[in-house]
Amino acid sequence: MLLALASSLTPYADFALDMLKWLYVVSIVASIIVIIGENRNPVKSLAWVTVLILLPVLGLVLYIFFGRSIKGLRLISRKSRKKLAAATLSARPSLNIDRLPLSDESKQKVRLVNHLTGAQYFTGNDIQIFTRGIDKFDALKRDLEAATDHIHLQYYIYENDHIGREIRDILIRKAKQGVKVRIMYDHVGSFTIDAAFFKRMRREGVEAHPFLQLTIPKLANRLNWRNHRKVVVIDGRIGYIGGMNIADRYVTGDKGKPAWRDTHLRITGPAVVALQYSFAVDWNYMSRTLLAETIPTVGEPDVTATEGVQIVPSGPTDQWSNISMVFIKAITLAKHTVFIQTPYFLPSDALLKALQSAALAGVDVRLMIPRNPDSRLLKLASGSYIKECLLSGIKVYFYEPTMLHSKLVLIDDEFVTTGSTNFDFRSFEHNFECNALIYSREFNRRMRAIFAEDQRQCTRIIFSHWRRRPIITKAFESLARLLSPIL
Numbered sequence: 001m002l003l004a005l006a007s008s009l010t011p012y013a014d015f016a017l018d019m020l021k022w023l024y025v026v027s028i029v030a031s032i033i034v035i036i037g038e039n040r041n042p043v044k045s046l047a048w049v050t051v052l053i054l055l056p057v058l059g060l061v062l063y064i065f066f067g068r069s070i071k072g073l074r075l076i077s078r079k080s081r082k083k084l085a086a087a088t089l090s091a092r093p094s095l096n097i098d099r100l101p102l103s104d105e106s107k108q109k110v111r112l113v114n115h116l117t118g119a120q121y122f123t124g125n126d127i128q129i130f131t132r133g134i135d136k137f138d139a140l141k142r143d144l145e146a147a148t149d150h151i152h153l154q155y156y157i158y159e160n161d162h163i164g165r166e167i168r169d170i171l172i173r174k175a176k177q178g179v180k181v182r183i184m185y186d187h188v189g190s191f192t193i194d195a196a197f198f199k200r201m202r203r204e205g206v207e208a209h210p211f212l213q214l215t216i217p218k219l220a221n222r223l224n225w226r227n228h229r230k231v232v233v234i235d236g237r238i239g240y241i242g243g244m245n246i247a248d249r250y251v252t253g254d255k256g257k258p259a260w261r262d263t264h265l266r267i268t269g270p271a272v273v274a275l276q277y278s279f280a281v282d283w284n285y286m287s288r289t290l291l292a293e294t295i296p297t298v299g300e301p302d303v304t305a306t307e308g309v310q311i312v313p314s315g316p317t318d319q320w321s322n323i324s325m326v327f328i329k330a331i332t333l334a335k336h337t338v339f340i341q342t343p344y345f346l347p348s349d350a351l352l353k354a355l356q357s358a359a360l361a362g363v364d365v366r367l368m369i370p371r372n373p374d375s376r377l378l379k380l381a382s383g384s385y386i387k388e389c390l391l392s393g394i395k396v397y398f399y400e401p402t403m404l405h406s407k408l409v410l411i412d413d414e415f416v417t418t419g420s421t422n423f424d425f426r427s428f429e430h431n432f433e434c435n436a437l438i439y440s441r442e443f444n445r446r447m448r449a450i451f452a453e454d455q456r457q458c459t460r461i462i463f464s465h466w467r468r469r470p471i472i473t474k475a476f477e478s479l480a481r482l483l484s485p486i487l
Contacts, residue, residue, distance in 0.1 A: 080284055083290060084281065095120075095121055097110050103412075105334075105414075105415075106414050106415055109326065109329055109439075110310065110439070112326065112329050113437065116318075116325060117322055119310045119311060119312055120274065121308055121439075122270040122309050123270070124270060125268065125270065125271045126267070126307065127265050127266070127267050127438065128265065128266040129263070129446060129450070130242070130263070130265070131261065131263055133163075133244055133260065133262065134251050134259070136250070136266075137167075137251060140232065140266075141166065143238050143266075144234065148235060149180065149235045149236070150182070150233075150234075150235060151180070151235075152231075152234075152283075153171070153183045153184070153232050154183070154185075154230065154231045154282065155184075155189075155190075155229075155245050156185075156186045156190075156227065156230060156245055156420070157185075157190055157246065157247055158183075158193060159190075159193065159247040160197045162248050163248050163250075163251055164193075164197075168197070168201060171183070171206050172200075172201060172204040172206060175204055176204065180207075181206045181207065182206075182207045182208075183208040183209070184208075184209055184279075184286060185211065186210070186211050186212070186226050186228070187210035188212075189245075190210070198210075209283070211227040211282065224430055225315075225316050225430055225432070226430070227431070228420045228431040228432060228433050229313075229419075229420050229432055229434040230264075230419075230420050230434075231275050231278060231279055231434055232275075233275050236276055237268060237272060238267070239266070239272040240267070241264070241265050241267065241275060241311070241418075241419050241420075241434060241436050242265050242407075243262045243263055243406055243419070244262045244264045244405075250262060257403065258402040260403045260404075260405045261399065261401070261403070261404050261406060263406040263407065265418065267436070269309075271436070274309075274311035275311055275434075278434055279291075281313075282432070306442055306443075307439075308438070308440060309436055309437065309438055311434065311435075311437075312326060312417075312419075312437055313432070313433070315432035315433065316430050316431070321428050323421050323427070323433055324350075324351065324429075326417070327423075330411045330417070331351070331355060331409075332354050332357070332358070334358050334363050335363065335412055336364060336412050337363065337413075338355065338358055338366070338410070338411055339368075339410040339448070340365075340368065340423060342368075342369060342408075342422055342423035343404055343407070343422060344369070344373060344375070344378045344381075344382055344422050345386075345423050345424065346382060346385070346425050346484040347423060348425065348428060351423070352385065352389075356388070356389070356392035356394065359394045360393060364395075365394045366395045366397065367394055367395070367397065368398075368404065368451070368455065369382060369397075369398065369399065370402075371399060371400050373403060377480055377483070378424075380476050381477070381480040381481050383473075384478055384480065384481035386461060387463070390461065390462075390466060395460060396460070397455055397458035397459065397460050397461070398458055400457055400458060401457050406454075407419060407421055407422055407423070409423075410447055410448060412444075413441055413448075414440065415438070415444065416438045416447045417436065418435065418436060420433045420435065421433040421434075424484070425484050
């Protein structure tokens with residue numbers, strides 16, 4: 001009886017199996033057509049086509065999670081964006097770029113950023129630099145305690161450790177005092193934190209939202225795109241931007257190592273409205289709440305402050321890779337110096353060629369990366385680029401004392417940019433990032449002195465020594481490099 005039943009069902013099972021095979025083939029072909037139709041970098045397109053063909057099942061899964069492009073996806077409606085701009089950026093008079101007291105090279109960068117993102121150039125800002133976590137968090141806690149209207153706080157990582165609980169308690173206390181406290185944290189970046197941590201905040205009056213929260217229905221649409229920004233705005237008057245997350249590693253160190261070395265800025269002046277605008281766009285996307293009517297305007301520029309600032313957000317939904325294009329333009333315009341600090345060095349081909357061209361043309365190009373970053377895989381991938389740098393005359397330095405997490409690009413004697421952007425594919429193409437561009441000879445001088453002090457704690461890499469690395473190390477570096485676009 002059972003044998004007869006099984007025999008009668010066999011044709012249907014074979015038909016179902018054939019249908020599944022054809023369905024899978026159609027899915028692969030459709031994916032390849034989409035990849036080709038997106039007109040991306042042909043090397044990247046060919047790589048994904050190859051993966052789909054050689055790894056039939058795994059390749060499709062990898063492409064669904066890591067290969068798709070979301071350029072053009074609208075995070076906020078045009079109507080809402082217009083309202084936000086009217087409440088912040090558009091309310092300020094525009095400047096005539098040609099009349100700015102800047103070099104022609106800086107004016108070109110100002111125009112580029114303005115065309116890419118609409119980012120305005122703000123004069124009359126005062127900027128405090130932090131290179132130690134203890135100093136940054138002491139200042140941040142004082143400013144949070146003094147808040148009277150609102151606190152907007154956005155971090156990639158928020159840890160449930162000593163500094164995290166200190167900040168949490170201040171935020172709860174301010175919320176009880178009637179201050180509007182709003183928090184955004186990246187769901188993957190803060191994945192290890194217990195859900196009860198933020199639930200307690202919400203019970204106490206703090207509005208807290210994870211950015212791109214991972215759920216089973218939306219896993220494929222959110223896993224590869226992270227909000228890496230670190231932005232704080234207090235009462236519309238004080239802004240923070242940089243590379244430090246909320247975690248003890250920036251204060252007391254990690255795994256027996258000293259505190260991480262990073263760079264963070266405290267900004268007062270008109271540029272704070274641009275940080276406010278960046279936060280408001282992300283907040284609208286996650287909470288569906290428009291903050292346009294709750295954002296107080298910043299007063300007149302400080303006539304004694306000399307720093308001109310543009311705030312540049314960048315993300316995978318943008319038409320252009322905003323910060324990557326800024327870096328390329330700044331490097332190609334450099335006349336004398338290009339100094340870079342980054343925890344991970346995985347440049348696009350265009351950026352690598354720009355750095356090599358500058359070095360070969362006689363520009364003093366220096367790259368500073370940590371001797372021992374927090375990721376073994378990223379260390380291997382970064383190492384695969386060092387030979388090409390050294391051969392072109394780029395000076396490479398390994399920072400020895402601890403993890404170097406600073407993200408800095410310093411060009412000649414007038415331009416500096418720092419923020420959340422690492423010098424790697426993920427930051428340029430997959431992450432939501434935010435950088436401050438500072439046009440100031442005085443600020444440039446201050447950052448150059450900090451770079452020089454860091455360099456004294458580095459070991460310069462010499463090509464004759466670097467080439468003698470074990471063959472197995474070189475092999476692993478080459479393999480890791482293949483994964484650079486998705487690391």
